[in-house]
Amino acid sequence: MGSLRMEHVTKRYDDVVAVDDMNLDIEDSEFICLVGPSGCGKSTTLEMIGGLTTPSEGDVYIGDRDVTDLPPKDRGLAMVFQNIALFPHMDVYDNISYGLRLRDFPQDEIDERVDEAAEILQLEGMIDRMPSELSGGQRQRVAIGRAIVRDPDVFLMDEPLANLDAKLRVHMRTELQRLQRQLDVTTIYVTHDQEEAMTMSDRIAVINHGVLQQIAPPLTCYNEPANLFVAGFIGSPSMNFFEGRLDGDRLRFDSFDIDVSDVDLPGDLTDVTLGIRQEDVYPAEQADSIEAPSSAISATVDVLEPVGEQIFVYLDTGTEMADVGVETEEDEIGADIGSLLMGVDPDYRLEEGDEIEVVFDRSKLHLFETSSGDALVHGMTAKQLVDETQ
Structure with a gap:
């Protein structure tokens, strides 16, 4: 099950409250965007879901499991970040399969998963290329492929398109929507770009100063904003x-x-x-x-x-x-x-x-x-x- 729940989650750094009493209930296979201005707490929220940061208070559940204190590798997650961070000395195959090889998967299963990811991401014929031989969009697809092969319950994406040029961002936005529908995997996507949030998500979670302002379908946030902040930020x-x-x-x-x-x-x-x-x-x-x-x-x-x-x-x-x-x-x-x-x-x-x-x-x-x-x-x-x- 790829459902996710955060119950009264708070994150403090000394006297700074980065996330304040966050309550989220995300359904299996749902595409949720966490959106808000820089420093609002959306990436901190994602990090607590992923296990990269421990909540000061509250609990995180994936399916029926309490994963609050579990390390990232045991949560059934896959993450894609703004910094693509491919290994420059490895070709596409080795970059995509790296995590599987670390976990000692059988070679035939590694080959099968890499081939399937390459087909989904239209990377056939590029498996033996080095990262320096790829375009920005192709490198981002390789990073996504590295996440796909793990067969996760939940995808976490932290501004994965931020470093791409405007035209490529629009193209990759469409690709990610198609990919999420094809894989049918719960996806939590962080962005400060409310246009990305409006076009990609099933629901938007609007955050400001660590506080959840509204979580609703994009057009509801646009047409029926819960407060002045949402009204001014969305659109x-x-x-x-x-x-x-x-x-x-x-x-x-x-x-x-x-x-x-x-x-x-x-x-x-x-x-x-x-x-x-x-x-x-x-x-x-x-x-x-x-x-x-x-x-x-x-x-x-x-x-x-x-x-x-x-x-x-x-x-x-x-x-x-x-x-x-x-x-x-x-x-x-x-x-x-x-x-x-x-x-x-x-x-x-x-x-x-x-x-x-x-x-x-x-x-x-x-x-x-x-x-x-x-x-x-x-x-x-x-x-x-x-x-x-x-």
Whole structure:
């Protein structure tokens, strides 16, 4: 059985808590991605599953076995890491079979397993090549083959594609999905790339500061994020956020407000954060194509970024945007996270400095409690978004 369970697992390094009360229940044959920003605890979690790190508290089970104190070799696992680390003086056959030879497997069984792995990974004809004669993708497939031949109950992969170029990463992503379906082996995959997590996994476990934020199918994390962190981390570009306050039956923001008289909100709620993704913001003249459009909001075009299939439009709405403290790719490249981001078709004509009106798709609005970050509402189709000059 390749099911895996972590019960109240914590890892401390002196006064630093790397993983805090982690509870995971992973089904047999499931593909799970552990995702989060650098230093969030995802690799530490994987290392505790693999036996490379001992938990400070809690238990790890593979199938029905408590493996918390077992060494890695006795856990029925196979690991693939970011650093491919092939033996440069060994050919493909010897690299793949190295672990089996260490365990004194019969030669005929070694040959059979290596041949099967080579066929699965399309390495036929390369068995006698040296690592220096292989491309990056071929070397990564050899490293995966070394794991396959062990016939593990669980695969552990720690950012195995991080050192490949962008085009090869996309190709290998597809290869890993195909391989996991073919082998039907439970796979736990660590990545900081939420796009990898969205496209590859059955479920995503989103981690921040060592705490599990949400574990759910990719589209659930995208469409129904559990809190502000998940909403800001999952999705590229990141979600737009507005900070506002509850005033009677209305949520008030700097330049508009929302009627929430029919929404069941906590009685003591005051400060709220509204979230909307860029694909759910539209030019006002397209409001008829939306099932539940808001009233129009005035904005000025600040920056245009053509990205091929669409144009990212950064808008100044005169409304202060909320910074929820999530490091995104936009932050890293210096984009203005204080702008409202909208995506339009590449043939839509706009110029920087244009004054336009935009609408939100109210069925895709998200509401969060600002203090706790917890999600309150996903979709406000019954509400009317109203312009308000201040």
